[in-house]
Amino acid sequence: DVAWFINPDQFSGYKQAVNTILYESTTNNALAVGASSAAGWMSASSTNWASVALGHGALAATPTNGATVSNTAVGYNALTANTTGPGNTALGYAALTSNSSGQYNTGVGWQALQQNTSGNENSALGKYSLFANTTGASNVALGAFTLFTATTSSNQVAIGYGALQNMITNAANDTEGNTALGYRAGNALTYGGANILLGYQAGDALTTGSNNLILGYDIDAPSATASTQLNIGTILFGLNVNSTGTTVDTDPLIGIGTSTPWAKLSVTNTGAGPSFVVEDDTSPDSTPFIIDA
DSSP, rough: OOOOOOOOOTTEEEEETTTTEEEEEETTTTTSSSSTTTTHTTTTTOOOOEEEEEEETTSSSSSTTOOSSOEEETTTTTTOOOOSSOOOOESSSTTTOOOSSSSSEESTTTTTTTSSOOOSSSSSEEETTTTTSSSSSSSEEESSTTTTSSOOOOOOEEEEEETOOOTTOTTTTTTOOOOETTTTEEEEEEOSSOOESTTTTTTTTOBBBBSSSSSSSTOOSSSOOOEEEEEEEEEEESOOOOOOOTTOOOOOOESSSSSOOOSEEEEEEOOOSSSEEEEEEEEEEOOEEOOOO
């Protein structure tokens, strides 16, 4: 056993083949481990960086101002190009590797948020999650390939393998505010906004369109390209479903047994039972009100 310490000063570290491979300082609250990581620029300044770099090339770029603080990079080339963005967390191979000025992003997983340059406050967890994002902000992607191709879209939520995988930006269409929860939910959607897709492969045939509400296991919208559609478990359908807040929707068409309702309530009865039954407080009622169409 050896009982001794190596005690460099606050601006020194450890080198191997000329490269500084370990640097830690309580003066600038910084830690760097790995060749070509942040050790060189961290040790050259007394700025309170409050940052951690672990891995070859992690946080390698020298900040251009003293506000580039509170970054954590763990993994090969994680946050390697960051020069002005504070508060980022990158964990995984090439996570947030292209980020230069983006702030308060979290990328966890193989190449998560890999192409992000200036997008802010994105959260990506999983292989290739938010991979192509460059300037989009406030997105949440949890699961491998979630929001994989989205580049400048914002305010998206994708949870589940391949959810919203093929989102792109289109100048003629709102591409913000989609929520997709479930394996491959909204997987084929390219552009469109304010869609809510909940369930295993919910809305996975939808390619364009906005303000669609699709709920259930492997449930799709009646049209792959239309907007303001409702499908709950292929039981309840709706058209013109597009109000927000507490505004009463004045023109929706609701269908039971039909995906193409034409009245406020359209009921198509193809089964053996009656279309509509009203009973009193006794059930079964011996004299119910029945509509049998």
